[in-house]
Amino acid sequence: MNAAPAYPLPGPGPVDPAGAAALLRQARDVLVVGHVRPDADAAGSAIALATALRRAGTEAIVAFGGPDPVPGTVGVLDRDGIVVPTAEAPAAPDLLVCCDISAAPRLGDLAGRLDRAGASLAIDHHASFTGFATHHLVDPGAPATVLLVRGVLDELGARLDPVLARLLFAGLYTDTGGFRWGGADALRLGAELVDAGAEPRTLLRELSGTRPFAWLAAQADVLAGARSEPAAAGGAGLVWAAVDAATTARFRDETVTLVGQLLATAGDGVAALLTETDPGAWSVSLRGTGTPDLSRVATTLGGGGHPAAAGFERPGTRDEILAALRAALSP
Numbered sequence: 001m002n003a004a005p006a007y008p009l010p011g012p013g014p015v016d017p018a019g020a021a022a023l024l025r026q027a028r029d030v031l032v033v034g035h036v037r038p039d040a041d042a043a044g045s046a047i048a049l050a051t052a053l054r055r056a057g058t059e060a061i062v063a064f065g066g067p068d069p070v071p072g073t074v075g076v077l078d079r080d081g082i083v084v085p086t087a088e089a090p091a092a093p094d095l096l097v098c099c100d101i102s103a104a105p106r107l108g109d110l111a112g113r114l115d116r117a118g119a120s121l122a123i124d125h126h127a128s129f130t131g132f133a134t135h136h137l138v139d140p141g142a143p144a145t146v147l148l149v150r151g152v153l154d155e156l157g158a159r160l161d162p163v164l165a166r167l168l169f170a171g172l173y174t175d176t177g178g179f180r181w182g183g184a185d186a187l188r189l190g191a192e193l194v195d196a197g198a199e200p201r202t203l204l205r206e207l208s209g210t211r212p213f214a215w216l217a218a219q220a221d222v223l224a225g226a227r228s229e230p231a232a233a234g235g236a237g238l239v240w241a242a243v244d245a246a247t248t249a250r251f252r253d254e255t256v257t258l259v260g261q262l263l264a265t266a267g268d269g270v271a272a273l274l275t276e277t278d279p280g281a282w283s284v285s286l287r288g289t290g291t292p293d294l295s296r297v298a299t300t301l302g303g304g305g306h307p308a309a310a311g312f313e314r315p316g317t318r319d320e321i322l323a324a325l326r327a328a329l330s331p
């Protein structure tokens with residue numbers, strides 16, 4: 001970037017927002033990535049950061065690792081077209097920034113960039129963060145990665161305008177479950193973003209998207225197959241449903257809302273949505289109250305996340321996945 005670093009370049013390890021900004025300022029080109037199948041926090045963080053860098057004259061682009069296609073969320077947020085297809089991501093960027101990514105496999109087929117980039121900076125809020133990057137700005141207490149990105153934007157001297165505010169609001173709203181958690185910090189940032197030009201009503205309508213009519217019947221089938229297991233999770237209960245591979249192939253973007261519907265019926269228990277991404281390969285979303293700690297449960301099963309929202313991927317039959325989940329949930 002243009003200005004000389006006002007902060008000494010940090011060595012490898014944890015950095016504060018000023019240290020992150022110093023790394024970004026001195027980079028000749030920056031590749032910003034979010035996790036595979038990015039949600040609004042990953043996509044909003046990455047696109048906001050790259051937008052601010054570009055305004056300051058730094059070459060910055062955003063990409064998301066495959067093989068899964070990027071969800072419609074990215075199209076809604078990427079108004080300026082700064083997201084490039086995975087294949088066009090620079091092979092050896094000066095700096096690789098990883099937003100909302102807890103572990104290297106969550107870069108998908110861009111994980112190889114970690115070794116080829118000059119340096120890497122992870123900006124993340126997962127309790128299960130693994131320290132995979134050379135530098136990291138990580139706060140498990142932050143309700144969303146966008147909150148950390150906002151701190152970096154401040155250090156970069158980027159002014160919040162409607163474009164940046166919209167991107168940050170998308171991640172903040174999504175990761176806090178519509179401000180259900182995240183406390184006063186989340187609400188204060190939300191108010192600031194609305195003051196800066198974010199329009200929640202329009203944005204949320206765009207983010208929830210336009211679902212295909214055929215989804216109504218497919219959703220009814222999935223929910224009709226939901227099961228409640230009151231004795232699971234040490235008596236807290238488990239409500240689960242499974243989406244088979246054929247349905248996932250048609251409605252992958254739509255299925256993400258189902259786990260919230262399961263949770264609404266789970267009381268103080270745990271909701272699990274099992275999505276068969278390819279025949280015999282499952283992606284499982286877990287939601288709960290934080291007790292049991294779903295980050296711990298998901299980590300046991302090869303995934304990660306937060307105490308009240310986590311996930312993992314695992315091969316097997318549906319019943320094998322359920323058996324592993326029940327075992328991991330039992331105290």
Ligand SMILES: [Mn+2]
Pocket residue numbers: 041042100125144145175
């Ligand atoms: Mn997040």
